[in-house]
Structures are given as C-alpha cells and as structure tokens.
Amino acid sequence: MKKSLIALAVAGAMTAPMIAQADATLYGSFRMGVAETSNNGTPGSKTDGDIDVVDTSSRMGIKGDVDLGLDGTKGFFQWEAQVYGTDDADQGQSLGNRLMLIGAKGDWGTAQIGKMYHPHYLLIEAPTNVFHPGSSDFGERFNLGNTFHKRQQNTVAYISPSMNGLTFIAGAVIMGDSDDNDSSFDDGVDGYNVAATYNGVQNLTLSASYGDVDAGDVSTAAVIGVVGGVPTVTTAASTQTDFSKDVTGLSAKYTMDALELMAKYEESETDFNGANQLDENVWELAARYTTANGTAVYGRYADYEEKNASTDLEQWGLGVSQKMGNGIVYLEHVNNDSDDDAGDRTVAGYRLDF
Amino acid sequence: MKAKLRSLLVAGAVSIMLCQPSVAADVEVDPWEGFNRTMFSFNDGLDTYALKPVSQGYKAIMPDIAETGVSNFFGNLADVGTLLNNLLQGKFSNATQDFARIAFNSTFGLAGLIDVATPMGIDKHDEDFGQTFGYWGVDSGPYLVLPFFGPTTVRDGIGRVPDYLVDPVRQLDDNGARNAMYATRIINDRAELLEAEKLISGDKYTFVRDAYLQKRAFSIVDGDGENYDESNF
Numbered sequence: 149m150k151k152s153l154i155a156l157a158v159a160g161a162m163t164a165p166m167i168a169q170a171d172a173t174l175y176g177s178f179r180m181g182v183a184e185t186s187n188n189g190t191p192g193s194k195t196d197g198d199i200d201v202v203d204t205s206s207r208m209g210i211k212g213d214v215d216l217g218l219d220g221t222k223g224f225f226q227w228e229a230q231v232y233g234t235d236d237a238d239q240g241q242s243l244g245n246r247l248m249l250i251g252a253k254g255d256w257g258t259a260q261i262g263k264m265y266h267p268h269y270l271l272i273e274a275p276t277n278v279f280h281p282g283s284s285d286f287g288e289r290f291n292l293g294n295t296f297h298k299r300q301q302n303t304v305a306y307i308s309p310s311m312n313g314l315t316f317i318a319g320a321v322i323m324g325d326s327d328d329n330d331s332s333f334d335d336g337v338d339g340y341n342v343a344a345t346y347n348g349v350q351n352l353t354l355s356a357s358y359g360d361v362d363a364g365d366v367s368t369a370a371v372i373g374v375v376g377g378v379p380t381v382t383t384a385a386s387t388q389t390d391f392s393k394d395v396t397g398l399s400a401k402y403t404m405d406a407l408e409l410m411a412k413y414e415e416s417e418t419d420f421n422g423a424n425q426l427d428e429n430v431w432e433l434a435a436r437y438t439t440a441n442g443t444a445v446y447g448r449y450a451d452y453e454e455k456n457a458s459t460d461l462e463q464w465g466l467g468v469s470q471k472m473g474n475g476i477v478y479l480e481h482v483n484n485d486s487d488d489d490a491g492d493r494t495v496a497g498y499r500l501d502f
Numbered sequence: 503m504k505a506k507l508r509s510l511l512v513a514g515a516v517s518i519m520l521c522q523p524s525v526a527a528d529v530e531v532d533p534w535e536g537f538n539r540t541m542f543s544f545n546d547g548l549d550t551y552a553l554k555p556v557s558q559g560y561k562a563i564m565p566d567i568a569e570t571g572v573s574n575f576f577g578n579l580a581d582v583g584t585l586l587n588n589l590l591q592g593k594f595s596n597a598t599q600d601f602a603r604i605a606f607n608s609t610f611g612l613a614g615l616i617d618v619a620t621p622m623g624i625d626k627h628d629e630d631f632g633q634t635f636g637y638w639g640v641d642s643g644p645y646l647v648l649p650f651f652g653p654t655t656v657r658d659g660i661g662r663v664p665d666y667l668v669d670p671v672r673q674l675d676d677n678g679a680r681n682a683m684y685a686t687r688i689i690n691d692r693a694e695l696l697e698a699e700k701l702i703s704g705d706k707y708t709f710v711r712d713a714y715l716q717k718r719a720f721s722i723v724d725g726d727g728e729n730y731d732e733s734n735f
Contacts, residue, residue: 445602496610
C-alpha cells in the first residue's frame, strides 16, 4: 500500500511539470536572405549596389493557454523576441522584445495587456504588406505608438467576439512618468486606437481604424521627414512640444479562389510646437496568386503624398515564393520611384517556421 | 476448298474495309505527302551527315554535368515563352509556376544552369504559340515538313513566328553570341534525341509524322485527352 502511494506520489510529481508545459508552445520563424540595396534613404548608410546578408525579422516565442478555473474563460500568454543573424548597425542587439502580453478570452471577447500589435497595423497595414521583409513598405510610416512602431507596449486592449462577422477592437496606451523604457517622451504619454473589421460577406473583409497619440514634449529625435525617395526617420527638431499624431485607415480584402486582392488607404496628421507639421496619406493595392502546390506570385503598388512638403512618391514591388512544408524560398524586388532609385531593394530569402 | 476460298475472300474484304479509314486519315492529315517526303529526305540527309555527328561528338566530349547545365540553361530560357503562352491560354496556375521557375532558376540556379525549381516542387511546362492556337480551337491544318526546321503543321508553322519573336536568345545584341547560342541550342536539342530515335522502326517518315502529330495533340490538351482512355483501345 505504501509502495503504491509512493509510486503514485512519484508519478504525480513527474507528471505535474509535463502538464504545466503542455499548454505552452515554443514557436518561431527564422528568416535570412541576401539583399541588393541601393541607397536606403539614410545618408551614408548604404550605397548603390550594396549586397548584404539580411535578417528579415527572425523571431521566436512562447505562447499558450492557462486554465483559470472559470467556465468559458481561459487565460493566455505570449512572449516573442526578435533574434538577429546579422551585424547591421541598427540590429546590434542579440535579442529584441517584440511581444509580451497576457490576457483572458471567452464568449465575451478577449482582454489583453502588455506589448502587442496595435489593431491599426493588423487590420489596415498587414493585409497589403505581402512581402516578407516588410520594413520598406510605405505603410510602416503610419504606425501609431510612442515609438511609432506597429507593436506597442504599455497597452490594454479589448477585442469583441464576432457579431455576425463584425468585430470591434479598442486599445489604450497608458504610460506614466518614468515607468517606461523609452526616453523619447518625458511624461503623460497617452494614446488610443479603435478599429472594426467585418467579414460577414463571403470572401470579403472590410476594416477601419482610428488612432491618436498625444506624446507631450518630445525631447529627442523624432520621426519626421522624407529623405531620398523614402519616407523615413530623421530629426526635424531637437525639442517638439505638445506632440500629437492621429491616423485613420481603411482596408479591404477580397478572395477569389487562388487570387487575393487587397487595398488600403491611410492618412495621418502630426502636430507639434503649436502647428501642423505633417499631413500625409498613402493608398496601396496588392494582389497575390497562390497555386495548389504552394507557388505564389504577388505584387503591390503604393502612392504616398505629403502635403506640406508637396512630396509625392510611388512604390511598387513584385515577388515570387515557393512554400515547401514549413519552409519558404522567396525572391522579391521593391522599387521606389525617385531620381536616385533610393531604397530599391532585391531580396533572395529563405524562411523556416517552427 | 470453297469454304476456304470464301473465308479468304471475307478476310480480304474485311482487311480492305479496315484499311480504308487509315488511308483516308493519312490523306487527310498529310495531303502534301509528296512534298513532305522530299523535304524529309533533305532534312534526314542533313541530319545524317552534319547535325547528328556533331551532336554525337558533343555528347561524347561534354561531361554529363556540363551537358545537364546547358540543357537547364536553354530550358530556363524556354520557360519565358511557356510563361507567355500559359498566360495567353488562361492557365494562370501554370503561368505562376513558370514565373517562379524563371525567378528561382535565374538566381538560385545560377542563370539557369541548375534547375533548382523542379526539386522545389515547381512543375515544368512546355507551351508554344502553336499549342496556344490549338488551345483556342485553331485546326492544325495539313502536316508539313519544312526544310531545316523539320516536322510541323500549318498552324504550328505559323506559331513558330511569334515563338521566334519572343525567344530570349533573339534579344542578344551581339551577333556572334546570338548565333553561338542558336547553334549550341540546336546541338543540345539534337543530342537529347539521340536515345529517343532508337525507337524508330518501319517507315521513318511515317513514324516521325505520326509521333509528331500525336505528341502535339497530347501537348495541346496537357495530356487530358479522352483518346488516351484505355477503353478506346
């Protein structure tokens, strides 16, 4: 009897960690390639014909569900880090935090807190961002957030359940004094993003988003300006008071068997130092055709306009990929319509998901 | 004896009846047989005394890996015309794969010398303007043997004009390089047929004609023709 109790206890002790681990999934996507890049818009960082080994957003993470002991509601968590296989100056880190969020979900919807994609990116920008290295997309310019990135920390968000195909998302950024790791903003950073998506009609998805960020006084370099042919990050002023930015976006996606058609429109206004500094918009069309054996051809066209500086830019891209199990090989070219071909880029890449 | 004679007569009549459609079919597909046979003899002589020996020498001298590389290189160039014709035939899935083949073989495959697309699972297709005309219902017309160019039909012969216009080799500015490419391609294509021609038996002209017409009919429907159902035999 004692022996069997001991055996049971030993078995229980060995099983408990296995049960705990069973709900966590280790996942990742490693993405490397070789890129030929002309001047990328940042003076001095690239020259025509530079060929680099590039890391196109490799990442790994852990995610899973947690039993909360509630009927119809369970907890979940996700942590995802960027891992780097290159020594680019802007990628000097060995590990970068991409996502870290926890939440609960049930019939009532999903509530989550932490660092996450904001809905503007997921619903408006992501559908047309069909390329693997997406950083050269004009759409990235319209990101919200304190560092104007598609992933935002210090965020709480609620996602409604689908109601006849209609889903609402609302998120708020709450950053108190000196409790964040971003020194760009001194105090009282607040932002919000509300969005809705509708997929009640077969093969069609429509989305809309509005977001606003009030950053207070910005004391360091900020994202303003267009350099070369590409909207990019530069310093417009050393001190910007009452920095605020709002972004509105619309997107649509329609699927016809193997063909997907995507479109989006975004506009944004940026104010600081008591005046409107930037008034910009972009529209983009994208299409992707995927065969039954995993071959895909895709392309996109974007038109960017900055009214204050009378800047009008065009960008197009063409790519082809082959899916092989959990691996993808791709060849992509992005062309920026500018006199010096700034930012033109061709990437031959290899991606493995696990 | 009478019974034997009667059975022989019946067998003969049946034989004649069975043969008549075949002869009629031959006349229908090959009304210019006299001219064609003359051209065939000319081409055959040219092949026997010039092209075939050169191709045999090429095959003997070239290492297999180099021979495969040359074949892959021209196969990659041929994919350009195949892509265009798949688009014209509305075969978008095949055209997508053709584009992927060209993209991957021209880059990862070192300008097409290595066919990386096939092991990646991207199927190779073979299309030309003659097939495109056939796909859209243009009749093949009579069988025709052209001097130097070999077996074709009126439809396929006309299709060779746009085939030539979209041929990537034609885009080369340097005459010497372009002609060298043409010559290498012809020798490579002929070398690839050295094994296949061992199958030829009987009347060579008829064999080549029938094989050509069957292959074209097969290619136009991408092998989906009902005539290949075994119940038809």
